[in-house]
Amino acid sequence: MLIELNGIxxxxxxxxxxxxxxxxxxxxxxxxxxxxxxxxxxxxxxxLMNILGCLDSPTxxxxxxxxxxxxxxxxxxxxxxxxxxxxxxxxxxxxxxRASALQNVELPLIYNGQRRKVRRARAIQxxxxxxxxxxxxxxxxxxxxxxxxxxxxxxxxxxxxxxLLADEPTGNLDSSxxxxxxLLFDALHEEGNTVLLVTHDPVIALQAERLIRxxxxxxxxxxxLA
Amino acid sequence: MTLLEPLFAGLGQLRAHKxxxxxxxxxxxxxxxxxxxxVSLGEGLRREVIxxxxxxxxxxxxxxxxxxxxxxxxxxxxxxxWEEYLTEADMAxxxxxxxxxxxxxxxxxxxxxxxxxxxTVDASYTGTSxxxxxxxxxxxxxxxxxxxxDLRLARKxxxxxxxxxxxxxxxxxxxxxxxxxxxxxxxxxxxLDERVRFGRSDGNIVLVPYTTAQKRLRGEDHFSELTLxxxxxxxxxxxxxxxxxxxxxxxxxxDEFRIETSQGEIDDANEVFRVLQQVGGxxxxxxLLVGGIGIMNILLVxxxxxxxxxxxxxxxxxxxxxxxxxxxxxxxxxxxxxxxLGILTGFGFGLGAAFVIQQLAPGAPFxxxxxxxxxxxxxxxxxxxxxxxxxxxAFRAARLDPVEALRxx
Numbered sequence: 001m002l003i004e005l006n007g008i009x010x011x012x013x014x015x016x017x018x019x020x021x022x023x024x025x026x027x028x029x030x031x032x033x034x035x036x037x038x039x040x041x042x043x044x045x046x047x048l049m050n051i052l053g054c055l056d057s058p059t060x061x062x063x064x065x066x067x068x069x070x071x072x073x074x075x076x077x078x079x080x081x082x083x084x085x086x087x088x089x090x091x092x093x094x095x096x097x098r099a100s101a102l103q104n105v106e107l108p109l110i111y112n113g114q115r116r117k118v119r120r121a122r123a124i125q126x127x128x129x130x131x132x133x134x135x136x137x138x139x140x141x142x143x144x145x146x147x148x149x150x151x152x153x154x155x156x157x158x159x160x161x162x163x164l165l166a167d168e169p170t171g172n173l174d175s176s177x178x179x180x181x182x183l184l185f186d187a188l189h190e191e192g193n194t195v196l197l198v199t200h201d202p203v204i205a206l207q208a209e210r211l212i213r214x215x216x217x218x219x220x221x222x223x224x225l226a
Numbered sequence: 227m228t229l230l231e232p233l234f235a236g237l238g239q240l241r242a243h244k245x246x247x248x249x250x251x252x253x254x255x256x257x258x259x260x261x262x263x264x265v266s267l268g269e270g271l272r273r274e275v276i277x278x279x280x281x282x283x284x285x286x287x288x289x290x291x292x293x294x295x296x297x298x299x300x301x302x303x304x305x306x307x308w309e310e311y312l313t314e315a316d317m318a319x320x321x322x323x324x325x326x327x328x329x330x331x332x333x334x335x336x337x338x339x340x341x342x343x344x345x346t347v348d349a350s351y352t353g354t355s356x357x358x359x360x361x362x363x364x365x366x367x368x369x370x371x372x373x374x375x376d377l378r379l380a381r382k383x384x385x386x387x388x389x390x391x392x393x394x395x396x397x398x399x400x401x402x403x404x405x406x407x408x409x410x411x412x413x414x415x416x417x418l419d420e421r422v423r424f425g426r427s428d429g430n431i432v433l434v435p436y437t438t439a440q441k442r443l444r445g446e447d448h449f450s451e452l453t454l455x456x457x458x459x460x461x462x463x464x465x466x467x468x469x470x471x472x473x474x475x476x477x478x479x480x481d482e483f484r485i486e487t488s489q490g491e492i493d494d495a496n497e498v499f500r501v502l503q504q505v506g507g508x509x510x511x512x513x514l515l516v517g518g519i520g521i522m523n524i525l526l527v528x529x530x531x532x533x534x535x536x537x538x539x540x541x542x543x544x545x546x547x548x549x550x551x552x553x554x555x556x557x558x559x560x561x562x563x564x565x566x567l568g569i570l571t572g573f574g575f576g577l578g579a580a581f582v583i584q585q586l587a588p589g590a591p592f593x594x595x596x597x598x599x600x601x602x603x604x605x606x607x608x609x610x611x612x613x614x615x616x617x618x619x620a621f622r623a624a625r626l627d628p629v630e631a632l633r634x635x
């Protein structure tokens with residue numbers, strides 16, 4: 001089992017008010033699954049994604065990633081998990097604007113302590129995988145939205161993560177470019193990657209093999225698609 | 227991750243915000259420049275002053291003066307009930323008893339109203355012997371020095387300093403000519419070479435035999451001071467002790483006579499300049515401090531602006547120490563670049579100031595000497611400022627919550 005959530009709760013204090021973003025969530029995701037996570041805004045899906053991506057820690061419950069309990073890790077340990085086990089893909093791409101495509105992809109490899117030659121080679125490999133071999137020295141401003149998202153995907157792939165975590169990856173793209181990106185995710189899944197898509201677009205969500213709906217901090221439904 | 231990577235990233239940030247970086251740098255540049263300029267000018271002045279000491283007789287110079295007549299007692303200045311003076315007997319005993327003397331120069335000072343024809347000049351006279359030229363390394367340019375007969379007979383002869391010579395004779399041959407000194411007729415037997423110390427000429431002087439000064443000009447039998455010159459610096463202490471022995475034997479208050487060595491004066495001057503440089507450097511250091519606060523301010527702005535970037539880096543696996551290092555490196559790069567520019571500016575400013583002062587007062591002892599020490603201080607201090615004022619903003623950046631940071635637009 002790649003992901004095992006047991007009784008995960010998350011409580012925020014906003015002003016004097018306690019916000020229960022997640023209420024005792026149990027969830028298991030296996031290697032090489034292709035999962036969509038849907039829910040309206042405020043449902044807790046972003047919180048769940050942050051916890052799955054080790055950006056945030058749960059208030060209660062345990063989270064095992066690849067069999068390791070990551071729910072009680074400190075900031076440094078969580079950084080290592082994010083670096084080597086999780087690949088993030090964001091709606092707004094989140095590329096460093098002054099760095100070239102290659103430098104952006106190299107970033108997680110730098111934090112992984114890879115030597116210059118190794119990380120250059122791996123970054124080039126990742127960019128080739130997403131079809132941007134000819135755009136490596138371009139900066140984000142010189143690339144189209146679709147190309148930016150490909151750079152972001154290459155960056156997520158750079159360290160060979162266990163889990164690709166995509167938050168509305170097509171939200172800022174026109175529909176045909178969005179479709180290309182979705183085809184890329186399909187292909188990455190075919191190659192053995194575990195993919196988790198967070199979206200509120202049913203068309204996108206239905207491309208996955210499994211659909212989880214979340215509502216008011218609880219899992220409302222969990223179904224296998226065709 | 228190597229050590230250089232964050233430094234290059236820091237330089238990149240400098241380039242990305244040129245105007246902002248430049249303005250931030252300015253504080254450091256001015257601070258460091260001020261330190262360098264103050265220290266270099268001070269060092270130049272110090273060396274010049276020391277060299278002037280050497281010029282006027284070398285490090286092996288010992289001055290002996292009679293006790294002060296007025297002393298401070300119970301908060302009031304009172305005249306001593308006794309008077310004691312340096313006498314011919316003192317000089318003879320020192321000459322006889324002390325080995326290794328290069329020269330022993332007796333001096334009696336007074337003011338001299340000089341006249342030749344209708345030209346009058348106010349100068350000062352020094353009653354002395356030929357040892358004067360030897361000891362002070364002040365040669366006779368034309369004519370002859372004072373000789374034994376001049377002294378024995380208390381002759382009314384004189385040597386003119388170059389200023390006096392110029393004012394009275396306007397280039398004419400003065401040898402054998404008569405002038406009036408305080409109303410009495412003196413024959414000019416020689417002219418002294420020119421001498422400039424601390425930017426001023428010493429040439430407004432007339433030398434006469436000390437016996438003449440004693441008998442004819444002052445009506446006293448003692449000296450204003452005796453100056454002893456030794457070849458060997460290590461002998462200074464021994465000579466001082468011997469002088470003191472002679473004074474004690476000859477005088478009831480032999481310990482009250484004042485003995486000063488040129489080494490003591492050099493030490494005093496060094497001490498004064500050291501304090502001056504420290505005070506000046508301290509004031510300059512304050513501007514460096516202000517510059518450091520500027521760096522801190524701009525780094526805090528930078529952290530706030532780049533919150534999202536920090537969030538991205540953290541999402542990609544940057545640990546707190548990576549972020550800390552990145553912002554510290556920026557701070558250090560900023561202050562080091564400022565430090566380097568400051569050294570150049572300070573160097574230029576020191577040279578410029580020395581040049582201007584030279585133009586305003588030719589011969590003034592002003593040069594600018596940039597010592598390796600001052601450069602090291604400036605660089606070290608500016609990097610320390612960079613680290614010190616960079617720590618807080620960097621720490622804030624390192625502690626940002628990744629979720630919060632990514633939410634920021």
